[in-house]
Amino acid sequence: GAVVSQHPSRVICKSGTSVKIECRSLDFQATTMFWYRQFPKQSLMLMATSNEGSKATYEQGVEKDKFLINHASLTLSTLTVTSAHPEDSSFYICSARDFLRTEAFFGQGTRLTVV
Amino acid sequence: QKEVEQNSGPLSVPEGAIASLNCTYSDRGSQSFFWYRQYSGKSPELIMFIYSNGDKEDGRFTAQLNKASQYVSLLIRDSQPSDSATYLCALNQAGTALIFGKGTTLSVSS
Numbered sequence: 001g002a003v004v005s006q007h008p009s010r011v012i013c014k015s016g017t018s019v020k021i022e023c024r025s026l027d028f029q030a031t032t033m034f035w036y037r038q039f040p041k042q043s044l045m046l047m048a049t050s051n052e053g054s055k056a057t058y059e060q061g062v063e064k065d066k067f068l069i070n071h072a073s074l075t076l077s078t079l080t081v082t083s084a085h086p087e088d089s090s091f092y093i094c095s096a097r098d099f100l101r102t103e104a105f106f107g108q109g110t111r112l113t114v115v
Numbered sequence: 116q117k118e119v120e121q122n123s124g125p126l127s128v129p130e131g132a133i134a135s136l137n138c139t140y141s142d143r144g145s146q147s148f149f150w151y152r153q154y155s156g157k158s159p160e161l162i163m164f165i166y167s168n169g170d171k172e173d174g175r176f177t178a179q180l181n182k183a184s185q186y187v188s189l190l191i192r193d194s195q196p197s198d199s200a201t202y203l204c205a206l207n208q209a210g211t212a213l214i215f216g217k218g219t220t221l222s223v224s225s
Contacts, residue, residue: 006158034212045215102147103164108158
């Protein structure tokens with residue numbers, strides 16, 4: 001399968017600060033990337049979909065000004081959590097797909113803790 | 116509202132047995148169906164996907180799809196303790212994001 005690298009794997013930040021999470025497709029060109037959030041004992045909830053060179057499409061209830069997504073190249077997408085608060089603490093997972101495949105591949109996830 | 120329903124479990128099976136995991140969905144327009152395995156604190160790993168009615172086998176895993184009944188299942192033969200994890204059912208339409216169920220926790224005892 002294809003490799004998707006997500007960084008950092010774990011981050012602790014102070015309330016009010018911003019955190020950037022990177023998602024890279026290492027051996028394929030990711031025309032579409034997806035960002036999910038997972039709270040403990042819950043399923044993955046889609047936050048947004050981004051296509052390279054376009055603005056991200058956010059799911060209902062997800063604040064686009066708080067969760068900034070940039071997909072500037074075919075191998076890199078970033079999620080910036082701005083003015084983080086403790087309720088933003090969660091497991092954030094990116095997923096990437098190229099136009100040839102049906103399946104999407106996941107990054108390792110980022111455990112964000114806001115204190 | 117697209118919904119993917121899974122029994123949360125836990126499903127407990129002895130080592131060597133067959134584990135059967137089930138999933139139902141509401142959107143008849145769904146085209147592709149996926150099974151992922153997720154260990155605690157880790158990201159999901161793709162097990163297999165299916166988009167045609169019937170069975171699809173890959174090693175110890177068999178996915179079964181019945182679009183008329185809106186039902187997809189995963190059979191794990193010769194279950195091992197290392198198979199203990201949460202199994203996520205997911206689906207999508209062409210080009211769209213995956214929609215996930217809440218997952219079924221499988222526990223394989225040795």
